[in-house]
Amino acid sequence: MLEARLQQGSLLKKIIEAIKELVTDANFDCNDSGIALQAMDNSHVALVALLLRANAFEPYRCDRNLSLGISIANFAKLLKCGANDDTITIEADENGDSLNLTFENETGDRTSQFELKLMDIDSDHLGIPETSYDAVVKMSSAEFQRICRDLSTLSESVTIDCTKEGVKFQAVGDLGAGNITIKQGASIDQEESTTIDLQQNCSLTFSLKYLLNFTKATPLASSVTLSMSNEVPLLVEYKINEVGFVRYYLAPKIEE
């Protein structure tokens, strides 16, 4: 039996929007500490990890571990049936063949209930090692999105170089070439300011199509963290205040 009530329903909507393009079906693993999801994207190139801590909900109740196989696309459809400032409650009972969604508006004079059929999903549960990275860049999520969007007009892929001076995004294409350099900590605004935690310079190349996809999570956080080591998958993390995170992993393109 799971019961989880989320005051800020828009949060769940945004989270599902942030992953639905990449993952069509996935297991939501629920236990008393919260709800987690881990899944390879449809083309088995990227990996998505999501955590919603129990204390994000009020109340939160989960008697025993449950793995809810959810069609993300259908879940997203049902979530659109709730208004942004509705409270959302999700419930699953013991037999676990369906998920109940309840929307309540602020004044409490409207209640909507939806039932989502659950499915059996083979979980390719990859253990993700908690690595330490050579470079950890924290920057404005909007700026990261803008950079990915701009550079994708030039090329399919971007090379990210991290040095003490800053982080440089480069793309080369038919109509020309472009690079964008962000210096560390120049901005005064704390949230917007870029910080670079550098153990070692690194240079990696990634598919812009995937990065652009990751930036669907931009509405969830004002900043994003890019963690890199040479020849190791990039970690792109959006921390959601007091709630949890959405993380994306993407392997670098290998130099030929």
Place this chain on the structure above:
Amino acid sequence: MLEARLQQGSLLKKIIEAIKELVTDANFDCNDSGIALQAMDNSHVALVALLLRANAFEPYRCDRNLSLGISIANFAKLLKCGANDDTITIEADENGDSLNLTFENETGDRTSQFELKLMDIDSDHLGIPETSYDAVVKMSSAEFQRICRDLSTLSESVTIDCTKEGVKFQAVGDLGAGNITIKQGASIDQEESTTIDLQQNCSLTFSLKYLLNFTKATPLASSVTLSMSNEVPLLVEYKINEVGFVRYYLAPKIEE
């Protein structure tokens, strides 16, 4: 060697937006007095002339005359990679096979560089005679845009009549007919006020498709000047404060 730095980058973006629909490739002629462009539109019906004076830039440096063959479409793409309040620097070196674009944000913690490949373009350099016109109408650019937009729902072409009383725009089409008359000096606001400098009444008919295209320059100036003489191409001019102008020329339709 050309180096030109424009504080208000949005200006260049707007200028290119104002001409890109008409002209896909054109030579930018640079000398020590500034940057100029003259080109027939793709269908060789209209003519576009652009001037950016050297003093619009700070600094401006152009050692020797250069003719930069630019794909306007690609230039526009790269310009979109800069934010509106970025400073833009354009540079071209001696061999002139590429143009460098640099964007810097206000705080200076982000620098973006883009390289645009140049091309060889045959310039059909038409000398434009500095005529004196029978009627010169200065009016609100927004109002002119609105008139063109409204009348193009009625017809393909508009007839403009200038008399002492004012300027009348007429269109006749299948669903009916319409005309809009602007009287001289009706508005109090100086910039918005319409003035008509009339030597002789005139009446000319133009393609609305082209006029509508010219009004892409509306964001560049609050007023527009229409200069007309019977059976002579119309001159539509947007003066850009302290910077230069965008001019469009369009031959009238001939009465059958």
Place this chain on the structure above:
DNA sequence: TTGTCAGGCT
């Protein structure tokens, strides 16, 4: 390629 939706600008 078209229609819908969100964000930015005037």
Place this chain on the structure above:
DNA sequence: AGCCTGACAA
């Protein structure tokens, strides 16, 4: 506050 442009999904 309204209009317009750009982005995103079907």
